[in-house]
Every structure is written in C-alpha cells, then in structure tokens.
Amino acid sequence: MSTDLLNALALFALAILVGFEVISKVPATLHTPLMSGANSIHGIVLVGAMLIAAEADNPLSYLLAFVAMTFGAMNVVGGYVVTDRMLQMFRKKAPAKPVAAESTEGQA
Amino acid sequence: MSQAWIYTVVYFAWLIGAACFVLGLHLMNSPATGRNGNRLSASGMVLAVGGTFVWLLLQPGGMSGISLAIIVVGFLLGGGAGLYTARTVKMTAMPQLVSLFNAVGGGAAALVAIDDFIKLATGDVAADLSTTIFVVLGVLFGSVTFTGSLIAGGKLQGLIPGKPIVVPGGQIVTIAVAAVALIGTVILVLGAAGVFALSSGLTLVMLALIVAAGLVFGVTMVLPIGGADMPVVISLLNALTGTAAAMAGFVIGNPVLIIAGALVGASGTILTNLMATAMNRSVLNILAGGFGTGDSTAGSAVAGAGGSVREISADDAAIQLAYAQSVIIVPGYGLAVAQAQHQVRELAELLEAKGVDVKYAIHPVAGRMPGHMNVLLAEANVPYPQLKEMDEINPDFERCDVALVVGANDVTNPAARNPGSPVSGMPILDVDHAKSIIVIKRSMGRGYAGIDNELYTNPKTGMLFADAKEGLQALTAAVKAV
Numbered sequence: 309m310s311t312d313l314l315n316a317l318a319l320f321a322l323a324i325l326v327g328f329e330v331i332s333k334v335p336a337t338l339h340t341p342l343m344s345g346a347n348s349i350h351g352i353v354l355v356g357a358m359l360i361a362a363e364a365d366n367p368l369s370y371l372l373a374f375v376a377m378t379f380g381a382m383n384v385v386g387g388y389v390v391t392d393r394m395l396q397m398f399r400k401k402a403p404a405k406p407v408a409a410e411s412t413e414g415q416a
Numbered sequence: 417m418s419q420a421w422i423y424t425v426v427y428f429a430w431l432i433g434a435a436c437f438v439l440g441l442h443l444m445n446s447p448a449t450g451r452n453g454n455r456l457s458a459s460g461m462v463l464a465v466g467g468t469f470v471w472l473l474l475q476p477g478g479m480s481g482i483s484l485a486i487i488v489v490g491f492l493l494g495g496g497a498g499l500y501t502a503r504t505v506k507m508t509a510m511p512q513l514v515s516l517f518n519a520v521g522g523g524a525a526a527l528v529a530i531d532d533f534i535k536l537a538t539g540d541v542a543a544d545l546s547t548t549i550f551v552v553l554g555v556l557f558g559s560v561t562f563t564g565s566l567i568a569g570g571k572l573q574g575l576i577p578g579k580p581i582v583v584p585g586g587q588i589v590t591i592a593v594a595a596v597a598l599i600g601t602v603i604l605v606l607g608a609a610g611v612f613a614l615s616s617g618l619t620l621v622m623l624a625l626i627v628a629a630g631l632v633f634g635v636t637m638v639l640p641i642g643g644a645d646m647p648v649v650i651s652l653l654n655a656l657t658g659t660a661a662a663m664a665g666f667v668i669g670n671p672v673l674i675i676a677g678a679l680v681g682a683s684g685t686i687l688t689n690l691m692a693t694a695m696n697r698s699v700l701n702i703l704a705g706g707f708g709t710g711d712s713t714a715g716s717a718v719a720g721a722g723g724s725v726r727e728i729s730a731d732d733a734a735i736q737l738a739y740a741q742s743v744i745i746v747p748g749y750g751l752a753v754a755q756a757q758h759q760v761r762e763l764a765e766l767l768e769a770k771g772v773d774v775k776y777a778i779h780p781v782a783g784r785m786p787g788h789m790n791v792l793l794a795e796a797n798v799p800y801p802q803l804k805e806m807d808e809i810n811p812d813f814e815r816c817d818v819a820l821v822v823g824a825n826d827v828t829n830p831a832a833r834n835p836g837s838p839v840s841g842m843p844i845l846d847v848d849h850a851k852s853i854i855v856i857k858r859s860m861g862r863g864y865a866g867i868d869n870e871l872y873t874n875p876k877t878g879m880l881f882a883d884a885k886e887g888l889q890a891l892t893a894a895v896k897a898v
Binding site: 313316319320323324325326327328330331332333334335336337338340342344346347348349350351352353354355356357358359360362363364365368370373374375376379380381382383384387388389390392393394395397 | 437469482489494496520523673674679685786787805
C-alpha cells in the first residue's frame, strides 16, 4: 500500500473515533436538528464534484459532473438552511407573550 | 513551486473546514449553542468549497470553459433549489426534506466515484486494488442511500403508503440484488488484483450492475418498513451517505471528504442508535422487520376488549378545561399529521387568558421524529419554557386537573409499566396520574405497537373522537362560549 493510502486510512480511522465521541449526551429534542446538521456535512461531496468537473473532458463526464454538482449543492445549501430554521426555533422566547399575528404561515 | 504553495493553502482550508465540522457538530449537542454550531459548520463548508474553487481556477492552464460552466451552473441550480425548498417547506414536512437532501448527497457521492472509475477503466493505467474497493463501496452505499432516502421521504410525504409494504417474493428480489452486488464486487476486485484480466468494457458492465443492484436494494430495503420507523431509517441512511462520501474521498484522494464523511458515518451511527433506543426499538429489529418477519400489518380499528369507553362531547370537555387550574397538553403523532400545532397553541392561549396554567408534555419521540414536536410547537409560537421534557413533567401529572392528549397513543400507554407487553419498558408519560383525562383521537385504532391502550378505558378518561385539528377547533370554540 502506498503512503498516501496509509495516511488516508489513518485520517479515516481517527475521524471515525472523533465522530463517535462528538455525539454523546444529546437530548432527544435535538436528534432531528442534529441529524439534519450531519446531513449537511456530508454535502462536502460537493468538493469531489468540483474536482471531477474540473477534469471532465467528454460528454459522459460532463453529465456525471453536472448532476453531481447539482445534487451536492442542493445537499449543502438546503441542508444548512433547513437546519438553521429548525435551530432558530429553540431560542428562549421573551417572557412577554409573542403576538399571535406573528405567525402568518401555516394558519390556512 | 507556486503550485505547491497554493495546494498547501487549500489543504489548510480543508483541514480548518473539517475542524469546523467537528466543533459545529459538538456545539449542536445543546439547544443553547446549536445554532452557532450549525453556522460554524456552514462556515467550514464555505471555506472548503471556496478554497477548492479558487485552487481549481489557479491551476496552470486553468479550467476549460465547460468545466467552469458545469461548476457554476450546477452550483446555482442545485443551491437555488435547495435554498428555495429549505426556506419554503412547512415545518411538518421537514423530515422528508431532510431525507431528500440525504438522497441527493448519496447520489452525488455515487456519481463522483462512478466518474473516477470510468476514467480509470477507460484510461491507460488500470485501477489498482484499493481504488477498486473504495469505488465499489462508494457506488454501492451511494446508490442504496439515494433510492432508500427517496422511498423514506415518499413514505413520510404520503406519496407511498406509510404502512409496511410486503410484496410477495420481495425477499427473493432483495437477496438476488444483494447477490448481484456481491458477485460484481468480487469480479471487479479479483480483476483489479490481477487474478484474471478484465476488459474495460466488462469492467464497466460490472460497475453498471453494481449501481443497478444498489438502487434496487435501496427500494426493497425501505419499502417494507413502517412509516413510524422512518426517522431511524433516515438517520441510518444519513450515516451511510457519510460513509459513501468518505469512500469517494479515498477514490479521488481528498482529505476533507474522508474526514467529513467518516465523521458523519460515525456520529450518524451513534445518533441512529440513540433514536432507536428512545423509541424502544433496536436498529436490527427495525431492519429485520423490514424483511417481513416482525411487523404485523393488521392495524384493525377495533375497540379494545376489557372495559368500556366513555365518550365526551366538545362542550363537556371545554367546561372541564375552562374551570381547571392546571392543564397538561400531550401532543403526539396525530397532531403532527393533522398539522394542528397552531390550533393547539390557540386553545392554550385561550385557556391561559382564563387563568389556567398550561404546560406541554413532550415525549422524546413525539411527532414524526425525535425532537420534531418541539420544532412544530416552536413554529406555532408556543413559548419554549412551556415545553416540558418527559422526566421533568411526569411528577406534575399527579397535581394536574386535566391532561389533554392530542393524537398520542403508545407513549401514554400504562401497559408499558408492566412486563409482557410489546411496549414494556418504553418510557411513557404518566398521563393516567392526572385527575381527569381528555383524549382527542380519530377512532379507537391502535398505535404503532398494535396494542390497546388501557388509558382509553380508564374511568377518568373521556374520549373526544375527532381529527386533531377539527377536535381542537371545536374545543376552542366551545371554550370561548363557556
């Protein structure tokens, strides 16, 4: 095995251990946002899509790279925005009651 | 020389990005720091993606115009679609959106691996053994998670029936596609190891077979699993996508893909386990149920055997509520399905205006996903301090005058305290300790566990048979009239 591969395997193993440790005593309330947050992180595959797009030189490659770019970008952008929307809900509200008129959506 | 210098800078951008992911994920363990955690993680993503883009632009000779167009247009198109759906989606539909994002992420990982493998197979240098293994794993995981997540999202959205779908011979198809994937993998790996020579054409056919097998497997794996288990399945597929991204990282030799992918793979696995535990299920149990062994699909809506049921009208219920000192609302899956979170908030505000102390008891798995109910109620502007976690609220039921159960079933079943029931050992809300109980429910139908709920035959309980939304509206109108 090449040194590069061995280094990559070491990275992989250490990152797995970090992943096991980083989530521990998370309250059930946060399971859904946390899953969504992790979901955005694997959108990093967008970097991979950019790298193959840069090297693409035939129609098939163009197509694969384009679809991969679109999918990856959707995963990243949508994932972070929807996670932010969820987490935004956990702000502690001011003691004064929020005005009911504030909620315009979803009433229909 | 200058090239090496730029690569060093980009490499650091990747490493810092990866560090942001780890710290961001850690901050998301607590509600207070969660939002900052997500923002930190997003900054890491901007750094990693932006750094890569600049690096590609500065390559000697630069990128071809087509490559640049693919990157820019693809990003704008996908990013725009993601931004639009993420901002406009109703909070009740959010779980299936997460599933959709997971599907496209898995698809992207598979495509990156496929593209690289085609290059190797048709190029001068044959793919070596390790690359072949990573490609095959990346392609398999990516395809399974692509179709699997689409099916899971479709079930939550109601496009596909949520009940377990068991097709005769479905198991055989599952086993057959698994065998195809395995044989294809073995042939490719042996070919790469030099045991026998594979023509590039045959290599590509094998790869196509593996992709097809993965896609079919994703469908046959998720279809037979019931809708209530979808959150756990999505979380599992999420971890699988992470692993697929890491495999793609090995294939193209990129550190940030490996780190971020492994991070999501591992943390996603832990999260899947936490979710399954909170629902008193094991991951294996859920998946095995999917292969047609566990779940009984008979959800017959029959009244339970022992005890009689007392039905109550909206007017009677309203009088109880209006003259109570303290009311605890127990929202459940039925409330989420009926999208009645705004109605419940309206009723609660009305009661508070009458001087009633109102709290919400949130079971860890209330709603369609763990934590989903908190999000739904928060969206309806229910003040966060009114939402009480199970352990905090359970002692309060003794002192509460009326417990109003809206569309929750198994999580309130006292049978969980006794051994020998399918829900035994599941943590429940002590609703039966309340002085009186009102249950809004469409019928006497059983919950996910498929057993009768003793709570409904309790003499203290009045059943208000209605859809969660209509029931709450009727109650609100009746309370106003009191």
